Amino acid sequence: MKNCEYQQIDPQALPTPTPTPPPHQGDGSDRREEQRRPRKKWEVFPGKNRFYCDGRIMLARQSGVLPLTLGLILVTSGLFFIFDCPFLVKQLTSCIPVIGGVLFVFVLITLLQTSFTDPGILPRATPEEAADIENQIDNTGNTSYRPPPRTKEVLINQQVVKLKYCFTCKMFRPPRTSHCSLCDNCVERFDHHCPWVGNCVGKRNYRFFYTFIVSLSFLTAFIFGCVTTHLALRAQGGKGLVFALQESPGRYPLLIKAFFRISYIWSILGLSGFHTYLVASNLTTNEDIKGSWSGKSGEDVTNPYSHKNIFFNCCSVLCGPMPPSLIDRRGFLPADDSAQTGSANSELPTQATKSELNVVGGCSQLAFGFQESPSPVSAPPNSHKNSTSTSA
Amino acid sequence: MLPCFPLTFQTNCNRYMGYKTHSLQDMRQQAAIAAKVFLQRDYTNGTVCQFQTKFPSELETRIDKQQFEETVRTLNNLYAEAEKLGSQSYIEGCLACLTAYTIFLCMETHYEKVLKKIAKYIQEQNDKIYAPRGLLLTDPIERGLRVVSCALVFAVARIFRLLRSVTYK
Numbered sequence: 001m002k003n004c005e006y007q008q009i010d011p012q013a014l015p016t017p018t019p020t021p022p023p024h025q026g027d028g029s030d031r032r033e034e035q036r037r038p039r040k041k042w043e044v045f046p047g048k049n050r051f052y053c054d055g056r057i058m059l060a061r062q063s064g065v066l067p068l069t070l071g072l073i074l075v076t077s078g079l080f081f082i083f084d085c086p087f088l089v090k091q092l093t094s095c096i097p098v099i100g101g102v103l104f105v106f107v108l109i110t111l112l113q114t115s116f117t118d119p120g121i122l123p124r125a126t127p128e129e130a131a132d133i134e135n136q137i138d139n140t141g142n143t144s145y146r147p148p149p150r151t152k153e154v155l156i157n158q159q160v161v162k163l164k165y166c167f168t169c170k171m172f173r174p175p176r177t178s179h180c181s182l183c184d185n186c187v188e189r190f191d192h193h194c195p196w197v198g199n200c201v202g203k204r205n206y207r208f209f210y211t212f213i214v215s216l217s218f219l220t221a222f223i224f225g226c227v228t229t230h231l232a233l234r235a236q237g238g239k240g241l242v243f244a245l246q247e248s249p250g251r252y253p254l255l256i257k258a259f260f261r262i263s264y265i266w267s268i269l270g271l272s273g274f275h276t277y278l279v280a281s282n283l284t285t286n287e288d289i290k291g292s293w294s295g296k297s298g299e300d301v302t303n304p305y306s307h308k309n310i311f312f313n314c315c316s317v318l319c320g321p322m323p324p325s326l327i328d329r330r331g332f333l334p335a336d337d338s339a340q341t342g343s344a345n346s347e348l349p350t351q352a353t354k355s356e357l358n359v360v361g362g363c364s365q366l367a368f369g370f371q372e373s374p375s376p377v378s379a380p381p382n383s384h385k386n387s388t389s390t391s392a
Numbered sequence: 393m394l395p396c397f398p399l400t401f402q403t404n405c406n407r408y409m410g411y412k413t414h415s416l417q418d419m420r421q422q423a424a425i426a427a428k429v430f431l432q433r434d435y436t437n438g439t440v441c442q443f444q445t446k447f448p449s450e451l452e453t454r455i456d457k458q459q460f461e462e463t464v465r466t467l468n469n470l471y472a473e474a475e476k477l478g479s480q481s482y483i484e485g486c487l488a489c490l491t492a493y494t495i496f497l498c499m500e501t502h503y504e505k506v507l508k509k510i511a512k513y514i515q516e517q518n519d520k521i522y523a524p525r526g527l528l529l530t531d532p533i534e535r536g537l538r539v540v541s542c543a544l545v546f547a548v549a550r551i552f553r554l555l556r557s558v559t560y561k
Binding site: 105106109110113122123125126128129132154155156157161163171174175176188189207208211304305312315316318319320321322323324326327328 | 433436476477481484485492493496503537
């Protein structure tokens with residue numbers, strides 16, 4: 001199952017310890033140069049994501065219509081500040097641009113956070129883990145025929161939940177995790193892939209997303225209200241609405257804005273309302289669409305993750321502890337070049353700090369291969385092949 | 393099967409010819425031969441981070457069952473503390489919401505503080521209990537909180553002697 005990926009020891013080198021490692025055989029100098037420069041994990045990330053600022057910012061590869069979203073928000077808010085605010089400040093109060101400004105900043109910050117944050121991506125399983133899981137499946141599965149796509153059932157709060165095996169990430173997906181085909185990653189508590197923000201919405205950025213759509217609803221409603229008030233005040237002073245429109249210096253922008261605002265408002269309000277319902281029942285969009293807990297199949301199913309109380313559900317989803325990013329984008333790769341890169345040349349790290357030992361399989365087979373050894377190694381032979389740490 | 397070792401391993405072995413102790417530092421620098429045992433996640437309480445406490449049979453010869461289960465139980469308690477929905481997490485969440493979540497850029501969250509505690513606990517356990525028995529626990533955060541991996545390390549000097557006896561025939 002495991003290939004021996006090491007180079008043979010040069011017997012000439014054995015008696016005399018060399019202080020520096022001898023040059024690799026068959027490797028170009030380019031690869032040596034590349035191996036000397038310490039690389040960060042985001043550079044070899046297997047999913048379809050883009051990274052900026054040395055791994056601090058991440059986006060889906062297809063950023064969707066994020067530039068359009070930003071553009072729409074900036075343009076309409078800009079028009080509001082330029083054309084409506086001066087009039088309304090004179091007629092009403094100077095709080096209006098302040099409130100508008102606060103909402104606008106809130107919307108922008110939460111949008112950028114939703115787009116640039118890791119949504120809860122699960123790193124792919126290492127080869128050893130994948131092999132361990134394969135062994136467990138072989139041992140516990142039916143050997144008479146090829147099993148269908150692998151699933152594992154677990155009992156969560158007295159509810160049977162099926163965990164599916166992800167063939168890309170080589171692991172059983174935790175509950176509520178789904179593999180996003182656009183980003184090619186498994187995302188925890190996967191809600192949906194939002195093209196408007198250009199990223200998946202999952203466990204880590206759901207609260208940012210929810211705050212974004214709620215504050216955007218407030219902003220659009222606020223701007224719509226101000227625009228309507230503006231028109232109404234002008235209409236009062238003049239000869240009616242048509243005259244007010246003709247007189248208004250920014251009448252075309254006003255009309256365009258009004259049109260857009262009406263269409264945004266209903267769609268965004270609707271979306272906010274839908275997500276408020278999801279938050280209150282501790283559901284994800286994915287589960288709602290699939291009807292996982294609605295008892296479509298006729299069985300008596302309830303949502304096992306819900307706290308059965310709207311307030312607790314809201315608190316746990318929006319105010320729960322912020323989980324850390326699991327993909328460690330800015331960590332350095334160990335010198336042996338992580339197995340996830342698919343590199344065929346895996347060596348020992350010369351200074352392994354916390355490195356996982358990628359040389360496991362080949363070396364343990366090697367250790368067991370020494371027949372003439374009088375002092376056998378302490379673990380029984382082939383234990384790693386049959387290791388079943390847990391039974392499924 | 394032809395013996396095959398990376399050349400860098402060979403130079404490390406040359407340095408550690410007189411290796412007898414099982415200190416963690418030595419193990420980390422030269423530990424290359426190991427079998428691995430994985431403890432998977434336990435989802436019976438939902439999506440909270442908990443690991444199965446079932447004692448793997450491969451470790452029977454190396455460590456006491458009670459000791460190992462105690463370690464895993466402590467880890468589970470620490471993760472439960474990190475993910476606890478208590479007043480601290482609510483205050484942190486509400487404050488973050490009011491500041492448009494910008495405080496996450498400046499301050500360390502409760503979860504991150506507990507993760508540091510967990511890292512320290514694992515290192516301490518490795519130093520005191522696991523390394524002397526030729527075992528090495530890996531912090532689950534390095535594996536995306538999927539598994540607790542325990543590596544069984546074999547005595548390196550013994551392997552090197554075996555290798556020399558084969559290559560110098």
